[in-house]
Amino acid sequence: MDLVTIDEIRAAAEMIRGTAVRTPLLPCTWAEAGRPLWLKPENLQPVGAFKIRGAYHAIARLGPDVGGVVTYSSGNHGQAVAYAARALGIPAVIVVQDNAAPVKIEATRALGAEVVVVPLTERESVAAEIAERRGAVLVPPFDHRDVIAGQGTIGVEVVEDLPDVDLVLVPVSGGGLISGIATAVKALRPGVRVVGVEPELSADARDSLAAGELVHWAPEQRARTVAEGLQSEPSELTFAHLRKFVDDIVTVSEDEMLAAVTILARRSRLIAEPSGAVTTAAYLNRGADLPAGRTVAVVSGGNIEPDLLRRLTA
Amino acid sequence: MDLVTIDEIRAAAEMIRGTAVRTPLLPCTWAEAGRPLWLKPENLQPVGAFKIRGAYHAIARLGPDVGGVVTYSSGNHGQAVAYAARALGIPAVIVVQDNAAPVKIEATRALGAEVVVVPLTERESVAAEIAERRGAVLVPPFDHRDVIAGQGTIGVEVVEDLPDVDLVLVPVSGGGLISGIATAVKALRPGVRVVGVEPELSADARDSLAAGELVHWAPEQRARTVAEGLQSEPSELTFAHLRKFVDDIVTVSEDEMLAAVTILARRSRLIAEPSGAVTTAAYLNRGADLPAGRTVAVVSGGNIEPDLLRRLTA
Numbered sequence: 001m002d003l004v005t006i007d008e009i010r011a012a013a014e015m016i017r018g019t020a021v022r023t024p025l026l027p028c029t030w031a032e033a034g035r036p037l038w039l040k041p042e043n044l045q046p047v048g049a050f051k052i053r054g055a056y057h058a059i060a061r062l063g064p065d066v067g068g069v070v071t072y073s074s075g076n077h078g079q080a081v082a083y084a085a086r087a088l089g090i091p092a093v094i095v096v097q098d099n100a101a102p103v104k105i106e107a108t109r110a111l112g113a114e115v116v117v118v119p120l121t122e123r124e125s126v127a128a129e130i131a132e133r134r135g136a137v138l139v140p141p142f143d144h145r146d147v148i149a150g151q152g153t154i155g156v157e158v159v160e161d162l163p164d165v166d167l168v169l170v171p172v173s174g175g176g177l178i179s180g181i182a183t184a185v186k187a188l189r190p191g192v193r194v195v196g197v198e199p200e201l202s203a204d205a206r207d208s209l210a211a212g213e214l215v216h217w218a219p220e221q222r223a224r225t226v227a228e229g230l231q232s233e234p235s236e237l238t239f240a241h242l243r244k245f246v247d248d249i250v251t252v253s254e255d256e257m258l259a260a261v262t263i264l265a266r267r268s269r270l271i272a273e274p275s276g277a278v279t280t281a282a283y284l285n286r287g288a289d290l291p292a293g294r295t296v297a298v299v300s301g302g303n304i305e306p307d308l309l310r311r312l313t314a
Numbered sequence: 315m316d317l318v319t320i321d322e323i324r325a326a327a328e329m330i331r332g333t334a335v336r337t338p339l340l341p342c343t344w345a346e347a348g349r350p351l352w353l354k355p356e357n358l359q360p361v362g363a364f365k366i367r368g369a370y371h372a373i374a375r376l377g378p379d380v381g382g383v384v385t386y387s388s389g390n391h392g393q394a395v396a397y398a399a400r401a402l403g404i405p406a407v408i409v410v411q412d413n414a415a416p417v418k419i420e421a422t423r424a425l426g427a428e429v430v431v432v433p434l435t436e437r438e439s440v441a442a443e444i445a446e447r448r449g450a451v452l453v454p455p456f457d458h459r460d461v462i463a464g465q466g467t468i469g470v471e472v473v474e475d476l477p478d479v480d481l482v483l484v485p486v487s488g489g490g491l492i493s494g495i496a497t498a499v500k501a502l503r504p505g506v507r508v509v510g511v512e513p514e515l516s517a518d519a520r521d522s523l524a525a526g527e528l529v530h531w532a533p534e535q536r537a538r539t540v541a542e543g544l545q546s547e548p549s550e551l552t553f554a555h556l557r558k559f560v561d562d563i564v565t566v567s568e569d570e571m572l573a574a575v576t577i578l579a580r581r582s583r584l585i586a587e588p589s590g591a592v593t594t595a596a597y598l599n600r601g602a603d604l605p606a607g608r609t610v611a612v613v614s615g616g617n618i619e620p621d622l623l624r625r626l627t628a
Binding site: 021023025026027029041043046047048083110111265268269271302303309310313314 | 335338343
């Protein structure tokens, strides 16, 4: 399969400059001895997640004459497409399921996008139909090389800011984020380990990597985790990147993930969503399974439900 | 009076590189029309506050042969001196009052400093005596040109990252932070406005600026605000910078400050202490008193009491 290249990722880095925040690496005073830890706080991006990188890159690559963009997502990707499209002056339609949280629908509308509400099972077909009818382009959440290249810019930044990094921990869902990061990191520093992190309750990518082929978990199984951003499964394209570049995938429990949200708030003054805290949870609880040394944990997003945040800061 | 120069601030920027985080400017999707807002999140520094910049710069300038450093502060400056001294391999003594929160004393010890606990009224004399006895150098929290120059590096970064900035909002306590920032900003972009923000309950710097001379508020008056980081008063040195470079000082109420903590958490995924949220409070509530245009709010610190954080995220 034709994998994303470091040249595509470098081009993406040029393109997203000034729109995506170049997040710093934050050293942690609470790191364990011998395992210094830095956080890459992607929760500080304009829409609260790394998704802005891939979405903006993919939409900017379409050029100014495209009739519009459309996607299906009530979550971080939907908001990222809305934000990026507005920044580029391109109309956006976001198709969301009818049980999505009203606060997320409102947030997406506030970013200037048209929101179409449909039953969950009709999201993808309605999005495809809108794309067809309006001459708009579908921007999928991860199964797209421009999206992957955009997310990969994180890997370039990590290596620039910490050239002697030993280990990068990355959340895994559909695999777009880790595909981009691992491609960049291995191209620039082949010796650096890239390890994915999944919730135990949604560990299909771990199983797939172990089996050497895509292993499917039922959607209702993957939906058990509170980490709503980590319930997708890899595509053929992202799995090809995982097989080539990812060293391992470890898992964390729901409790470990939630405890990590609390630690990030108290010790690093960052609000992370559970999906964004899995890497910190792995650092704190899977040390024996991880390569030692200078570690970077990607904090992928910060859009946590207010009720859950209140509970975790209590 | 001999004011800090932009050359000293530029030299400080070189010196703190790699120790202080170069914080990004975070664009806010919740900004008001016509008044785009960026946050400068200094709460993400290693000890949770901008203080690391001035402390590290002042200690690094002493050279490796100094016998040690000492300061009096149970708060952010004390932890910053501890962190900076450890990074430079220099012994540090932090003198704290006996009613300081145990969690702060513990945090300071955990950074490798020796902590000496004394009654509040004896803090400064004990620190001076320790400095004398051990041949250590006292590093004051703001009344020192190397400290001011260190804090000023924030101003250099703001102008580098947003060359067409119109307004910079800065919390004011002893005035070290705004002295450094205003000196840098006015040297690099004379047309940019620099406006200080104080709590209404501790507005002595506003009164001083209006009077053209230092106006003193009693310590017990200044201590009424929940913003424990904003209870100091300017020195002759910092006030000279304020008079020359600061355009105005506005005030915010306790409720406005606390509401701003909640907004920073919910909308920008940052945990700020009340002192760090005053600039956001001024942006949201004092718009009519502020110059229009592209605004940067310095979020100075994030060391909030867990109880207060729980209440504000409820």
